[in-house]
Amino acid sequence: MDEVTSHLVAFLVSPGVNMIDLGGPMQAFSTCNTLAKRGTLYEIITASAQGGAVQTAPGLMLPTTAIAQIDPSNIDTLVVPGGSNGGQPPENNELAHWISANSARIGRICSVCTGAFLLGQAGILSGRRVATHWRWAEELQRRYPEAHVELDPIYIEDKNVWTSAGVSAGIDLALALIARDQGRATAMAVARNLVVYITRSGGQAQFSVPLEAQSASGNTFADLEDWILNHLTMRLDIATLANRVGMSERSFRRKYHEATGRTPMRAVEAFRLEAASQSLISTMQSVKQIARAVGCETENNLLRLFRRHYGITPVEFRQRFSKQPENSADP
Incomplete structure (x- = not known):
């Protein structure tokens, strides 16, 4: 030996x-x-x-x-x-x-x-x-x-x-x-x-973004976040969100950050990222289909989002975490 x-x-x-x-x-x-x-x-x-x-x-x-x-x-x-x-x-x-x-x-x-x-x-x-x-x-x-x-x-x-x-x-x-x-x-x-999970790799998120956001003490934007989650394919820019809550863009930016600890655009990005992550794990949809379904429009936009946040591609994320059969819709 x-x-x-x-x-x-x-x-x-x-x-x-x-x-x-x-x-x-x-x-x-x-x-x-x-x-x-x-x-x-x-x-x-x-x-x-x-x-x-x-x-x-x-x-x-x-x-x-x-x-x-x-x-x-x-x-x-x-x-x-x-x-x-x-x-x-x-x-x-x-x-x-x-x-x-x-x-x-x-x-x-x-x-x-x-x-x-x-x-x-x-x-x-x-x-x-x-x-x-x-x-x-x-x-x-x-x-x-x-x-x-x-x-x-x-x-x-x-x-x-x-x-x-x-x-x-x-x-x-x-x-x-x-x-x-x-x-x-x-x-x-x-x-x-x-008695712990070996499958949690570095690319997996620390927490559920919608859950964390809506459980935050003093978050007065829970209704807005519910609406965002149900309208991810819309154009979710500052003007749209501020108008949704009846605030000026400047006031909305400041108050949302104070309430949640992140900017509105970071929140939208995080919600889209988590929705895409869940779809990659639980469905057989292609990356292109998922990108459109969460409002990223193109596969390349979703790719950049995953690389920036997780350091891996959507396909790599699916390979690490998905319990679906390996013959998915992705090439």
Whole structure:
């Protein structure tokens, strides 16, 4: 039997770390070790700026190793879990400096949820596509405008930097890393053991856009959004929508953004994207037919929409998520 080379995974934590952001991916790697029949595949360590006990968000004390005691060149995967200290995303000058100084020596760098803020502070998100929890996406983009923050994906791989959304998305990220390292069969075995879905890939949306929009506290535009969902093939420009609610275009733009956290045009785009996604998963319609049915008019328009939001084509999305037979209407 060939000798197994252990893959070092270092979790870099700061006070207020979220236990699920940390424990979910850690358990996935640990379960992979448990199921392995050829030795320890992943060596797991937890590190912090000074070492010693670090208090987690629920108040539990977590033993850690000081980053000064770790050789960065030995780290195959660095994972920065999210969390908050005083209700704000993590900010740690010492950890950010260490990540910045050693990023070139580390195999791949990952974040879960608001852990992306530390990667942004370290200066390694510039020019990269980035994911975080959807509630923090706008703030991450504001703080680090050189990054390309995307609202929808569960996780994103951009070269050697992987970023993921919040909470359970960290498990999806870990499963993707395991699949890359050990193969899909091993990742599926881990997923089955954890009783989670292996089919959630990075292109899948974090949440249902209509559901999230209409469940938002204080959203006074729920009736308008119902109307949009039932009239996706119409010309849904600012003038049409503002006229529908009896507002000037300027007031409508401002009030809609205040109520929902996104611009009207981003909302229309998101509704069309989700409608198209559901059709790709649940029907045998061609991409061209779906594009017309959701108001994108042409297949190329829908293609651009999917690439911009998910980083994949509609056909690739269907191949990943559809439970329909593979002999679909698409070529």
